[in-house]
Amino acid sequence: xxxxxxxxxxxxxxxxxxxxxxxxxxxxxxxxxxxxxxxxxxxxxxxxxxxxxxxxxxxxxxxxxxxxxxxxxxxxxxxxxxxxxxxxxxxxxxxxxxxxxxxxxxxxxxxxxxxxxxxxxxxxxxxxxxxxxxxxxxxxxxxxxxxxxxxxxxxxxxxxxxxxxxxxxxxxxxxxxxxxxxxxxxxxxxxxxxxxxxxxxxxxxxxxxxxxxxxxxxxxxxxxxxxxxxxxxxxxxxxxx
Amino acid sequence: xxxxxxxxxxxxxxxxxxxxxxxxxxxxxxxxxxxxxxxxxxxxxxxxxxxxxxxxxxxxxxxxxxxxxxxxxxxxxxxxxxxxxxxxxxxxxxxxxxxxxxxxxxxxxxxxxxxxxxxxxxxxxxxxxxxxxxxxxxxxxxxxxxxxxxxxxxxxxxxxxxxxxxxxxxxxxxxxxxxxxxxxxxxxxxxxxxxxxxxxxxxxxxxxxxxxxxxxxxxxxxxxxxxxxxxxxxxxxxxxx
Numbered sequence: 001x002x003x004x005x006x007x008x009x010x011x012x013x014x015x016x017x018x019x020x021x022x023x024x025x026x027x028x029x030x031x032x033x034x035x036x037x038x039x040x041x042x043x044x045x046x047x048x049x050x051x052x053x054x055x056x057x058x059x060x061x062x063x064x065x066x067x068x069x070x071x072x073x074x075x076x077x078x079x080x081x082x083x084x085x086x087x088x089x090x091x092x093x094x095x096x097x098x099x100x101x102x103x104x105x106x107x108x109x110x111x112x113x114x115x116x117x118x119x120x121x122x123x124x125x126x127x128x129x130x131x132x133x134x135x136x137x138x139x140x141x142x143x144x145x146x147x148x149x150x151x152x153x154x155x156x157x158x159x160x161x162x163x164x165x166x167x168x169x170x171x172x173x174x175x176x177x178x179x180x181x182x183x184x185x186x187x188x189x190x191x192x193x194x195x196x197x198x199x200x201x202x203x204x205x206x207x208x209x210x211x212x213x214x215x216x217x218x219x220x221x222x223x224x225x226x227x228x229x230x231x232x233x234x235x236x237x238x239x240x241x
Numbered sequence: 242x243x244x245x246x247x248x249x250x251x252x253x254x255x256x257x258x259x260x261x262x263x264x265x266x267x268x269x270x271x272x273x274x275x276x277x278x279x280x281x282x283x284x285x286x287x288x289x290x291x292x293x294x295x296x297x298x299x300x301x302x303x304x305x306x307x308x309x310x311x312x313x314x315x316x317x318x319x320x321x322x323x324x325x326x327x328x329x330x331x332x333x334x335x336x337x338x339x340x341x342x343x344x345x346x347x348x349x350x351x352x353x354x355x356x357x358x359x360x361x362x363x364x365x366x367x368x369x370x371x372x373x374x375x376x377x378x379x380x381x382x383x384x385x386x387x388x389x390x391x392x393x394x395x396x397x398x399x400x401x402x403x404x405x406x407x408x409x410x411x412x413x414x415x416x417x418x419x420x421x422x423x424x425x426x427x428x429x430x431x432x433x434x435x436x437x438x439x440x441x442x443x444x445x446x447x448x449x450x451x452x453x454x455x456x457x458x459x460x461x462x463x464x465x466x467x468x469x470x471x472x473x474x475x476x477x478x479x480x481x482x
Contacts, residue, residue, distance in 0.1 A: 202418065
């Protein structure tokens, strides 16, 4: 019996042991969607960083043509960076063969916060089936981590977590934590309109206000790509079967 | 317009400013229910403490007949203490005119964690109407805090929080956070059977296993008492209108 647990905010990670755990990190608006997109479009790897300064410092080790500085603060591209955090920017032309050095407000930090887990998968609506398939194939207990927004609960991540938990529970006999039960019920109420859940969330409304409404519609798409971004030695790479 | 926000786990408190806020702390299984019961039955005040050692230390300042040492660890009465954490123990005979020095695994710590709020109210199903009425009458933004279980999300507190949020939103025009929206949807699914939500939660199942099934049925009762326990100078006292 596999246990499926959910951290509704990243601070919940600290209350758990990550030993023997497969973690799936969700920041559906937008880092985990953007990472799934970039990895699918041939980006070599994503280096998640927690600050602008760290991202710039890491970039110094590489030739200018080999990397992209990526990320956002308050939803907007960081000044001087190559790309922001809209999945729509991460076309094959932009990212193929490149390293992405990335810092976002919530997602990249949440990914780093679970690095002690046995495996770390980046999950989103875009790679629902691929992420769940990989997590179940590993056979371990699963912790789905919602990146949240500024260390607060974010509706969109919880609804996406519920979608993943439902899929995982359909694939394997599972013991559900309270958090898992809650996000599954939450997801059930939005099942027929994931985009509505993303659009009505506080961060979704913020993104629409600053001009990123198209990202919300995009992020709600299910199984648009068939990739599993995984953390390997601190870098996010494509998991090949 | 009042803002209604919810901290789904106590760690979320740290992400917020408590200035200008009325906090309602919920630990429905069982500290906030027990406190409502004790205050209703004439207990003078409840001194919330975070450790057994602190509770014992504080008790030294009082004459033996004036106080009760109260609380639990893992659901069981603490060795040498007068009472555990079952609301059914807190009869008028036991508590009238007494100080309760109390330490529980989650609730008393969550109450202390919001002491910087302008007002702190202890909420539960038992005092739903009284707690919501008091919070709305204060006219400030409201933060409902779920005590959770061992710093993890607890279903029973979220469902009770949803009940309070729905009541508050029926009384005043309100702007709801993502957390508020989520607990209201969660509560809606259990509206006709709150006891079922409490009973199916992880902590509810634990309490039933160790012999406290009656507490679950009791804690699910709505508006059993008409009291508002409030924090005043670090002690929980009855708010008189």
